[in-house]
Amino acid sequence: xxxxxxxxxxxxxxxxxxxxxxxxxxxxxxxxxxxxxxxxxxxxxxxxxxxxxxxxxxxxxxxxxxxxxxxxxxxxxxxxxxxxxxxxxxxxxxxxxxxxxxxxxxxxxxxxxxxxxxxxxxxxxxxxxxxxxxxxxxxxxxxxxxxxxxxxxxxxxxxxxxxxxxxxxxxxxxxxxxxxxxxxxxxxxxxxxxxxxxxxxxxxxxxxxxxxxxxxxxxxxxxxxxxxxxxxxxxxxxxxxxxxxxxxxxxxxxxxxxxxxxxxxxxxxxxxxxxxxxxxxxxxxxxxxxxxxxx
Numbered sequence: 001x002x003x004x005x006x007x008x009x010x011x012x013x014x015x016x017x018x019x020x021x022x023x024x025x026x027x028x029x030x031x032x033x034x035x036x037x038x039x040x041x042x043x044x045x046x047x048x049x050x051x052x053x054x055x056x057x058x059x060x061x062x063x064x065x066x067x068x069x070x071x072x073x074x075x076x077x078x079x080x081x082x083x084x085x086x087x088x089x090x091x092x093x094x095x096x097x098x099x100x101x102x103x104x105x106x107x108x109x110x111x112x113x114x115x116x117x118x119x120x121x122x123x124x125x126x127x128x129x130x131x132x133x134x135x136x137x138x139x140x141x142x143x144x145x146x147x148x149x150x151x152x153x154x155x156x157x158x159x160x161x162x163x164x165x166x167x168x169x170x171x172x173x174x175x176x177x178x179x180x181x182x183x184x185x186x187x188x189x190x191x192x193x194x195x196x197x198x199x200x201x202x203x204x205x206x207x208x209x210x211x212x213x214x215x216x217x218x219x220x221x222x223x224x225x226x227x228x229x230x231x232x233x234x235x236x237x238x239x240x241x242x243x244x245x246x247x248x249x250x251x252x253x254x255x256x257x258x259x260x261x262x263x264x265x266x267x268x269x270x271x272x273x274x275x276x277x278x279x280x281x282x283x284x285x286x287x288x289x290x291x292x293x294x295x
Contacts, residue, residue, distance in 0.1 A: 167227065
């Protein structure tokens, strides 16, 4: 009979269709993955994959096993969730993108701790792409995300509206202006968030629509680092207006909008729709809404 470990490795290989990619996702060695699949095929007496030159292909037996294996693992997750809910301490794994972590996560976490002391929270600050992957693999319970998630399996609850702004340094020609034309960005040097960031994707999507090319001279996963590089004249940046208010108020940097390109977006509360919304998740969602109402 197949073990849960074997099923977990089989699902990863079936999704990635490459032993090496599955090994990387599971943080195990490739020989371990290969041996597990070989053992599983021997135990079941069927071939689960056709070994192609570039990638694996699921056989009919493999597709059937994948369907049942996913059901088994979902039931295991439901069982684990039920047991955790019965524990005196309710554990909650919270993800957040950087823009939200810089502006909303701390007051939400404080409100949650003050009103639900039995919830033990762990926080993960990453970009949209990483958080979506964690949610899909049940490595997070809930996440605050400003980017567009790709999977239809992720439920999204709108939380609050946000706007992206172009930021510049004092000596730049944009300083003092409330708005700029999209064409004025052509060939301007930019320091952007890293690939996979929701902020960067929104800005680059707008640029494509406006048919404007900019020069990316740097990238960072840190909004503070981007702001500091901008204020020292190394380039322009694109940041949430929530992240830069204290800097613009102090006239350390200046923020302006792009005419005809309102870079509005929503902050979302996200979770895996195939997993149950446990009591601590519901308490977190209500805490988020309350902090926004009071803000």
